[in-house]
Amino acid sequence: MLKENPKIKKIVLAYSGGLDTSVILKWLQDNYQCDVVTFTADIGQGEEVEPARKKAKSLGVREIFIDDLKEEFVRDFVFPMFRANALYEGVYLLGTSIARPLIAKRQIEIAKLTNSDAVSHGATGKGNDQVRFEIGYYSLQPDIKVISPWREWDLSSRTNLINYAEKNQIQVPKDKRGDAPFSVDANLLHISAEGKILEDPWVEPQEFIYTRTISPFDAPDKPTEIVLEFLNGDPVELNGKSLSPAAMLHQLNVFGGRNGIGRIDLVENRFVGMKSRGIYETPGGTILFHMRRAIESITLDRGAAHLKDELMPKYAELIYNGFWFSPEREMLQASIDVSQKNVSGTVRAKLYKGNVIITGRKSPYSLYSESLVTFEEGTADYNHSDAEGFIKLNALRLRVKKIIESAS
Numbered sequence: 001m002l003k004e005n006p007k008i009k010k011i012v013l014a015y016s017g018g019l020d021t022s023v024i025l026k027w028l029q030d031n032y033q034c035d036v037v038t039f040t041a042d043i044g045q046g047e048e049v050e051p052a053r054k055k056a057k058s059l060g061v062r063e064i065f066i067d068d069l070k071e072e073f074v075r076d077f078v079f080p081m082f083r084a085n086a087l088y089e090g091v092y093l094l095g096t097s098i099a100r101p102l103i104a105k106r107q108i109e110i111a112k113l114t115n116s117d118a119v120s121h122g123a124t125g126k127g128n129d130q131v132r133f134e135i136g137y138y139s140l141q142p143d144i145k146v147i148s149p150w151r152e153w154d155l156s157s158r159t160n161l162i163n164y165a166e167k168n169q170i171q172v173p174k175d176k177r178g179d180a181p182f183s184v185d186a187n188l189l190h191i192s193a194e195g196k197i198l199e200d201p202w203v204e205p206q207e208f209i210y211t212r213t214i215s216p217f218d219a220p221d222k223p224t225e226i227v228l229e230f231l232n233g234d235p236v237e238l239n240g241k242s243l244s245p246a247a248m249l250h251q252l253n254v255f256g257g258r259n260g261i262g263r264i265d266l267v268e269n270r271f272v273g274m275k276s277r278g279i280y281e282t283p284g285g286t287i288l289f290h291m292r293r294a295i296e297s298i299t300l301d302r303g304a305a306h307l308k309d310e311l312m313p314k315y316a317e318l319i320y321n322g323f324w325f326s327p328e329r330e331m332l333q334a335s336i337d338v339s340q341k342n343v344s345g346t347v348r349a350k351l352y353k354g355n356v357i358i359t360g361r362k363s364p365y366s367l368y369s370e371s372l373v374t375f376e377e378g379t380a381d382y383n384h385s386d387a388e389g390f391i392k393l394n395a396l397r398l399r400v401k402k403i404i405e406s407a408s
Helices: 021-033 053-056 069-081 096-114 129-140 158-167 245-258 283-299 302-321 326-338 386-407
Strands: 010-014 036-040 065-068 118-120 145-147 183-186 191-194 224-231 234-239 262-271 275-282 346-351 355-362
Touching: 010 021, 010 096, 021 036, 021 118, 021 158, 021 262, 036 053, 036 096, 053 065, 069 096, 069 234, 069 245, 069 283, 096 118, 096 129, 096 302, 129 145, 129 275, 129 302, 224 245, 224 283, 234 283, 245 283, 245 346, 283 302, 283 346, 283 355, 302 326
Parallel strands: 010 036, 010 118, 036 065, 118 145
Antiparallel strands: 183 191, 191 275, 224 234, 224 346, 262 275, 346 355
16 A cells, blocks of 8 residues: 655655665655655775666666765765774774765755755664664754655565565566575775674674685785875875875775785674674775874874773764764864874884784874983983882872771
């Protein structure tokens, strides 16, 4: 039975061209009896996006947007996040999370361009992505109508999806007819796999699941040496060659993938309340994370570095939970970006069998002083005898505590 909803005139759908979003496209047309605009984002997922245009046309779509957002994705979302050294629950480099606000932003822009009054996505009702998309939508256009088919329809199984597709002459490739062994999300920063055969956290993932990295056990026996040049916290040159943000991350992915770098097997706490097991590959991001920490180690003051590390879990949680456009994330970002004004210089590393081994770092803004740290006779700026008073003052409360305990 079709749902009557005269209030909605036009919908912008985040559309991949795959089975799920093609069924969603037809379902929206039937259920809401209105025009649907499709939006396909190329954020480096590694698949051709143009076939989505042909499929959308075959389903009667008149307004089709296919946008190359790779540079914007890395420059305005990935790099700012990496300036915070963000890790969710100490492990996850937030590859899926950071892509959602960009997609939501562009969807809202297209909604305004096309005079659409609603947006829709293909995220399921159990995952985090529905939250990330919809918080993003509402943050940018508070009065937008949001349609989440997976929370509305009765197509609760893959069999139902395929039957609906066939009934409506939507082509279903042979390799999509069976149950998918796991679901995949990909962009220029990472690729993830979760669900089905990966749901038991005790079962070791099979090698065929990994597509961006070779096994560390099969990686070359000879290390790959790379040199990164940083400017204000962002990488700008790789092995002496200036690269755009997207080109930089792509090349780091190549180096990381060849050396088995960036694999994690993670059980995470979803924002919606359940635990989820995922297999993530973030080769270039893992290299960048470690080499960024190395340049910060010589250019950031101790207080600033430690405060950044204290702020990081909150920042990472905001990204994970979908609050990229929140005032608190923007406040944290402003503070983090101020800390990066002197995070410039050169880092050298060897990539070897899953490891990023830092071998050197230098900067014109280095706070590292050989004359202060040397075991030989050093500068007059440090007087060894000053340490006695420093130690006694720091130990004072502990001494008083012990004296009182001994007297009682």
